[in-house]
Each structure stands twice: as C-alpha cells, then as structure tokens.
C-alpha cells in the first residue's frame with residue numbers, strides 16, 4: 408500500500424471518533440471524515456451494496472481526491488471501509504476523480520476512475536490532463552493496474568478535448584464491458600464518449616453516444632447510461648447551464664435524457680428533463696438490484712451551494728436517500744427506496760383536517776420523519792390560494808414548502824433556516840395541476856429535506872443545517888382546504 412493511502416486510512420480511523428453519531432444525519436451517508444462529493448462505484452459486489460465517494464479526508468473542503476468507501480446490506484445503514492484509492496501515482500497525482508465499479512468474471516472487483524495529471528501544454532502553461540485508469544481488488548483493498556492509464560488522450564475521437572475527459576461509468580452487456588465518459592470538445596461543448604473492452608482493462612473507442620450541440624451547459628460530467636422500463640436513459644450533470652423557465656436552473660444541474668435505440672443502434676433522444684428540481688443534488692449514479700429495481704443515489708449538494716456549511720462539523724457533504732426510479736409516459740419517476748420503511752417507528756395519522764389558517768397538530772413534529780401530506784379543496788372550485796408546510800422550526804429558524812394551486816408551483820425555501828450565506832436558498836418547480844389536489848411526501852433527516860411530489864413525478868432536495876432540536880412542523884392555508892397527513896418517525900433499530 409502506498410504511503411498516501413496508508414496515511415489517509417490511519418487518519419480517517421483516528422479522526423472519525425471526533426464525530427458522535429448525533430452529529431451526522433440519521434440515515435444519509437456522510438464522509439467518514441472531511442469532505443465528500445460525487446457517489447462513485449455504486450455497485451453490488453458479493454451480496455453487498457458498495458458505495459465509494461469523492462473524498463478528501465483532511466479538511467472539509469475539496470482537495471486532492473481519494474475514494475472513500477462504504478458498504479451496506481440494505482442501502483440505508485452503511486458501514487465504512489478503509490479509503491480505497493489515493494492520488495499516489497504519476498498519472499493520478501492531482502486526483503482520483505469520479506468513476507464506477509463492477510464485478511469481473513474472475514470474482515475480483517474492478518474500479519474505473521479518472522486520473523488527473525499535471526502537464527505542460529504547447530504554450531508552457533501547466534494544465535491537468537485527464538485519462539481513465541483502473542484498480543482491481545477484493546472489495547476492500549485495491550491494486551492500481553501497472554499499465555495505467557488504460558485510456559489516454561491518444562484514444563480520443565477527433566475534436567474531443569483532453570483536459571475535460573472524466574467520470575467513466577461501466578456496465579456489462581453481451582459479454583463485453585462498456586463505459587460512457589464525459590467530455591468537453593475542443594470547441595467547448597459537452598459530449599458523451601463510449602468505449603468497449605473484452606476484459607475491463609484493454610479498451611478501445613466505440614462511438615460518441617450523444618452530443619450536447621450547445622444546448623445544456625458546457626462540460627457534461629458524471630454520465631450514467633442504462634436500460635430501464637423499455638427505455639434507454641442517460642443521466643448526466645452539465646456544468647454552467649443557462650436557466651430555462653422552471654425546468655432548468657442556471658449553474659450546475661442534472662439531466663435525465665430518455666430515449667430509444669434506432670435501427671442503426673444509435674441512441675435517439677425523446678425527452679429531456681431535470682432529475683431534481685431542488686437546490687442540492689448532483690452527479691447521480693445508479694445500480695440495478697437483484698430484484699430488478701433501478702436505484703439512484705446522488706450527491707445531496709451542489710458546487711454552486713457548498714457555502715452552506717457548519718463550521719462545527721468535521722464532515723461536509725452527504726448522499727441523497729437512494730431512490731427507486733422508473734419511467735412513466737417518458738418521464739422520470741423517483742421514490743425513496745422501499746428499504747427505508749424498515750426504519751419506520753411510530754405512525755401518526757390525521758384525516759380530513761380542515762385548514763384555514765396556521766395549525767400545528769399534536770404529535771406531528773420531529774426532525775427525522777417520513778411524512779405524506781395530501782391536500783384538496785373543500786369544494787369543486789379552488790378553495791385556497793396557498794398551502795405551506797413549515798418544518799425544522801424552533802420559532803426562530805424554519806424552512807418551508809409552499810404550494811400555489813393557481814399557478815401550480817411548488818417552492819422549497821430555506822432562507823430562514825439559519826444560514827445567511829449568499830447562496831441559493833429557494834427554488835420553484837412547475838407541477839401538474841389538479842384543482843388544488845396535491846400529494847407531498849417529505850423525507851426529513853437531521854440535515855436535509857427531500858420532497859417527492861405527486862407520487863414521485865418530481866423531486867426537490869435541499870440541505871438544511873438548522874440546529875437539530877428545531878423539530879416543529881405546522882401547516883398553513885390561505886383560504887381553506889382539507890388535509891390528510893400520515894407521518895412515520897424514522898429510527899435506527
């Protein structure tokens with residue numbers, strides 16, 4: 408093992424003790440210590456779920472990237488394993504960037520990642536060149552391949568840039584391995600390149616899966632490509648997007664491109680939408696479970712909003728709740744992985760509550776809850792103009808979800824949550840209108856809120872760092888409406 412990896416492993420083992428369990432979310436994965444960004448290597452290996460992550464153990468800021476590592480039997484309770492790889496070789500001296508994992512035919516686990524190397528360009532400027540590298544291991548310890556990188560700049564198609572070429576996502580199909588890799592062309596546009604291999608180690612360029620054609624942002628990061636519900640789906644996270652109505656916000660965003668394969672075997676786009684309409688979600692990866700579900704997990708943070716930070720926490724960054732995804736009417740549906748139901752504690756339910764002002768209901772409170780709220784008008788015409796759920800409330804700080812049934816807009820808002828940083832604190836999303844009827848499932852953990860609208864037609868995620876004792880939940884209407892609420896307390900068993 409290299410000195411760098413050894414140092415990281417010793418450091419994390421010693422320092423994780425600084426973090427009492429209550430200082431972390433109840434069931435969202437955080438870094439063992441220090442900084443976390445993208446999920447990496449989300450996969451199943453020897454009967455367990457493996458999740459690696461972009462990791463800098465030494466500080467709560469981004470630094471030379473390592474891969475952290477955790478395993479789980481049920482996607483909800485994670486156990487840390489030692490850091491998997493460190494930037495300890497010439498070809499990855501400036502970082503082991505995002506990538507993926509798969510079980511090889513001989514039972515070993517293959518990690519495919521991007522190596523970042525400092526190089527001098529033709530004008531004498533120092534720039535980072537990105538190549539694809541592999542490491543092979545047993546689910547805990549990994550050995551980098553002696554002939555890394557396995558895909559270098561000589562294997563790029565014409566016009567592809569060598570400085571932004573990263574985040575390989577691997578899968579196996581018809582006896583071969585494939586990866587998709589994000590790339591920025593020399594004329595500054597995003598595209599996804601596909602490579603093929605017989606053994607996961609020797610690769611050749613296959614094709615360009617899709618080109619951005621200057622539609623969404625510039626560089627397309629973290630692609631994931633798979634078949635599900637009879638469709639081919641590409642997830643990718645473009646940098647520097649321009650806003651488009653309430654569908655795409657500006658900055659770093661996430662895209663779900665749904666399509667089919669045409670007679671030439673090419674991917675044909677049929678629909679493109681945002682993956683998550685909230686504030687904090689980026690770079691998702693998926694797996695297929697043994698029972699055929701497609702589960703997606705994302706970094707519940709965004710590069711544009713990393714300013715939301717607790718200086719008293721020795722960790723930064725968390726993963727979203729794992730989400731079952733499906734395609735209905737060519738649209739993405741997301742729903743918390745059903746395994747969360749095994750963590751349900753007390754159930755509290757109130758039906759047909761008339762709301763005409765602001766109310767709290769006895770026992771409806773808490774900071775770790777899974778709550779579904781359904782509201783409707785009290786008469787055939789729209790009987791209210793606004794509905795609000797206020798949560799993580801201690802009288803001083805609080806966050807809200809607001810539904811406007813006139814314009815059919817849902818807004819999440821954390822501007823009063825205690826963070827005064829000059830970053831995005833609210834976001835809106837257009838939802839299907841149904842005469843004031845809407846269903847809102849809110850999954851609250853200590854430091855986050857994930858909202859699933861109308862049975863998963865839209866998801867909105869945001870981090871909230873309000874003192875964890877702020878447990879108040881209340882409801883408010885402008886006009887009058889009827890509400891059903893069912894809440895489960897979430898607890899570790």
Ligand code: FRU
Nearest residue numbers: 445461504505573628629690
């Ligand atoms: C996405 C990303 C990836 C890169 C990694 C670096 O969030 O920028 O493209 O591999 O983070 O940490």
